[in-house]
Amino acid sequence: MTDAAVDTAVRTGLYIGGEERFTEETLAVADPGKPGVIVGHAASASAQDVADAVAAANRAYPAWSALSATERAAQMTEAIAGIEDDRDTDAAILSQENGKIRMEAWIDALVFEIRWKLALMLADEVDASHTLPVVPGQIPVSTEVSYQPLGAVTIIVPFNWPIAILGASLPHALLAGNTVIVKVPPTTPLALTRVVQRVAEKLPAGVLNVISGKDENMSGLVQNRDIAKICFTGSVGGGKRMMEMASKNLTRVTLELGGNDPAVFLEDAIIDDVHLDRLFAAIYDTTGQICMNAKRVYVHRSRMDEVVSGLVARLEKVVLGYGLDEGTTMGPLNQPAQKAFVDEIIQEAKDAGADVREFGTLPGGDLAGGNFVRPTIVVDPDPSLRVVTQEQFGPVIPVIPFDTEEEGVRMANDSWGGLCASVWTASPEAAQRVGSQLVCGYVWVNDHGATRLDLRAPFGGMKQSGFGREQGIEGIRAFQDTRSIATIDPEALAAMAH
Numbered sequence: 001m002t003d004a005a006v007d008t009a010v011r012t013g014l015y016i017g018g019e020e021r022f023t024e025e026t027l028a029v030a031d032p033g034k035p036g037v038i039v040g041h042a043a044s045a046s047a048q049d050v051a052d053a054v055a056a057a058n059r060a061y062p063a064w065s066a067l068s069a070t071e072r073a074a075q076m077t078e079a080i081a082g083i084e085d086d087r088d089t090d091a092a093i094l095s096q097e098n099g100k101i102r103m104e105a106w107i108d109a110l111v112f113e114i115r116w117k118l119a120l121m122l123a124d125e126v127d128a129s130h131t132l133p134v135v136p137g138q139i140p141v142s143t144e145v146s147y148q149p150l151g152a153v154t155i156i157v158p159f160n161w162p163i164a165i166l167g168a169s170l171p172h173a174l175l176a177g178n179t180v181i182v183k184v185p186p187t188t189p190l191a192l193t194r195v196v197q198r199v200a201e202k203l204p205a206g207v208l209n210v211i212s213g214k215d216e217n218m219s220g221l222v223q224n225r226d227i228a229k230i231c232f233t234g235s236v237g238g239g240k241r242m243m244e245m246a247s248k249n250l251t252r253v254t255l256e257l258g259g260n261d262p263a264v265f266l267e268d269a270i271i272d273d274v275h276l277d278r279l280f281a282a283i284y285d286t287t288g289q290i291c292m293n294a295k296r297v298y299v300h301r302s303r304m305d306e307v308v309s310g311l312v313a314r315l316e317k318v319v320l321g322y323g324l325d326e327g328t329t330m331g332p333l334n335q336p337a338q339k340a341f342v343d344e345i346i347q348e349a350k351d352a353g354a355d356v357r358e359f360g361t362l363p364g365g366d367l368a369g370g371n372f373v374r375p376t377i378v379v380d381p382d383p384s385l386r387v388v389t390q391e392q393f394g395p396v397i398p399v400i401p402f403d404t405e406e407e408g409v410r411m412a413n414d415s416w417g418g419l420c421a422s423v424w425t426a427s428p429e430a431a432q433r434v435g436s437q438l439v440c441g442y443v444w445v446n447d448h449g450a451t452r453l454d455l456r457a458p459f460g461g462m463k464q465s466g467f468g469r470e471q472g473i474e475g476i477r478a479f480q481d482t483r484s485i486a487t488i489d490p491e492a493l494a495a496m497a498h
Contacts, residue, residue: 010040010093012193014049014212017056018205020197021049027186027212032099032332033322033370039096042189045213050220053209057152057179058226060206065149065177069126072175079202080116083195090163094191095323098159099332099371100286102324108164109195111455115167115471118455119175125473126175126480140492147480149177150252151228154221156242158234159185159334160289161450162192168459168470169231169254169479170196174207176479178228181209183221187334225249229479232256233291236416236464254468254478256460258291259419260391262412263448264434265307266405267300269424275446276310282422282449283311284318284375287330288395289338292420294448295391298408301401304380308399311377315359318375322367330360332371333394339371342394345386346376349398354387355379383411391417405430409437418462422448439463 010029013022026041045053064072091106098105129146153173157165162185173180184192189212200208211221222230222245229252232242239257246253263279265271282294299307321328333339350356358374375395378387388398402408412421422444423434435443441460444452453459458474460466468478 009038010190011042012040012190012197012212013043014045014053015193015197015200015208015210016049016053017059017209018201023049027189027214029097029187029190031096032334033372034366035369039093040190042184042186042193042212045211045217047217047220049213050211050217051224053181053211054152054220054224054226056206057181057209060204061152061179064179064204064207067177069123069175069177072177073120073123075203076116076120076171076174079199080113083113083198084110086194086198090191090195092324093194094163094188095331097188097190098162098323099334100289100323101328101331104286105191105323108161109191111161111164112167112195115164115455116171118471119171119476122473122476123175126476134489134492136492137496140489140496141486142489143484143486145482145484147176147477148483149480151178152181152226153178153229153231153479154181154183154227156183156221156230156232156234157185157192159188160286160291162188163195165233166192166196169475170208172470172475173231173479176476178479179207181211181221183218184210184212186212186214219245222246222251223248227251229253231468231470234258239466254460254470255466256291256419256468256470257464257466258391258393259417259440259461259465260295260389260415261292261417261420261422261440261448262296262298262415262438263294263422263424264408264412264438265297265299265303266408266423266425266427266430266434267302268426268430269300269303270426270446271303271306271310275424276307276314278447278449278452279307280311280314281451282447283397284330284395285449285451287333287373289334289393290450292442292450292453294397294422296388296412296415297397297399298402298411299399300408301403304399304401308377308379311397311399312357312359315357315375315377318360320360320372320374321363330375330395333373334371336371338393339373342373342392342396345390345392346373346378346396349378349381349385349387352382352385354381354385383414389415405434409434413437413439416463417465419465420444420448422446441465441469
């Protein structure tokens with residue numbers, strides 16, 4: 001893995017029906033760390049381009065869905081082969097358009113490949129069916145229950161881990177027998193388009209298509225009657241808009257809408273360097289811009305000083321800087337609006353008299369004015385402050401004490417979100433007891449965050465963190481529906497007649 005930036009501006013097109021398509025109008029992709037610098041240009045699809053992509057996916061659907069899952073898996077295996085050859089370049093581009101440090105960008109692309117290959121391991125389960133037998137004297141039919149794909153589906157991914165997040169749904173949708181249109185994020189379209197197009201070029205024309213562009217031209221990816229499902233990862237507000245748009249045609253949706261995830265440290269928690277390193281990464285990886293990051297830390301009052309001092313010791317070593325620069329440990333936020341929001345909630349906590357501690361030095365030179373925020377810890381804030389109640393999606397964390405296990409559970413569950421959570425304890429029994437009470441889709445024990453996510457397990461949220469599941473066989477079933485075929489048993493029917 002090299003640290004070199006991409007020397008020339010990157011240009012990506014659309015990929016529709018097996019052909020690359022460039023547009024006169026483009027999206028200029030800004031570098032979040034270097035004000036005024038453009039990383040590259042992505043095609044900006046018109047409404048007609050979008051309609052063409054939907055039509056291409058629907059033309060490809062009959063032949064693709066007619067294959068067995070194992071036949072599709074064989075083609076998908078060939079399509080992913082060699083994807084790592086350009087990973088260094090993909091990572092350099094993603095680091096520049098997203099702001100994350102290069103190693104994280106490299107892992108972002110790696111996780112896509114891992115998720116793809118894990119999905120293919122499920123190929124033998126995809127077409128599985130079962131038969132409901134005749135019940136003598138009651139039900140004179142035997143019924144085969146099997147699974148069928150849905151059609152052309154749209155997958156919409158966010159800017160923060162765009163390549164990896166796509167891997168949680170794209171291979172499952174394809175393996176299930178659907179054709180797909182991927183809508184890439186407008187602020188980080190370049191690396192993702194490159195990766196998906198390289199895969200799409202090895203699949204039959206129209207099976208996998210890629211669209212970039214302005215949101216006002218994208219409604220056809222949701223509201224077209226020929227779209228069978230939308231899989232959306234993004235904000236709560238974005239998810240609500242998706243549901244509203246999809247409702248016009250009763251189009252199915254899976255929504256993963258982020259969270260306000262609690263980490264709960266019980267009185268007997270193991271608080272050593274290993275566990276503190278895990279917690280620090282769970283909070284501050286990707287400058288806090290991960291849906292499953294810890295967003296609230298609840299600590300038994302007797303252990304507060306240990307957790308706070310452990311985080312402080314690590315915050316004192318943070319080096320804010322450009323994602324490709326050697327020695328940088330934390331890059332900028334992706335968008336100016338997000339920087340403004342994070343700055344605002346930190347200032348609100350200060351104005352309320354909270355114990356706010358900031359670390360690191362804002363970079364200067366050509367990075368001055370970039371979307372950098374000093375990483376921050378807020379100790380024992382009023383629980384009504386936005387740094388507690390809202391998803392920060394930035395490098396700031398509230399650490400809040402509790403006195404009893406019941407109080408810790410209650411405070412952890414007191415949120416609009418229910419994506420993930422973690423329990424930190426030396427007791428397996430306590431971990432199961434508390435973990436089973438947390439209202440969310442995924443719980444870690446003595447760890448937290450994307451680096452420890454089991455990529456085989458179903459993943460998704462509760463409450464306003466969304467619904468539906470990605471990954472695993474559950475993620476494949478989310479892109480299928482059941483079909484029941486009932487056959488009359490003449491002998492059983494005759495017996496009932498008598």
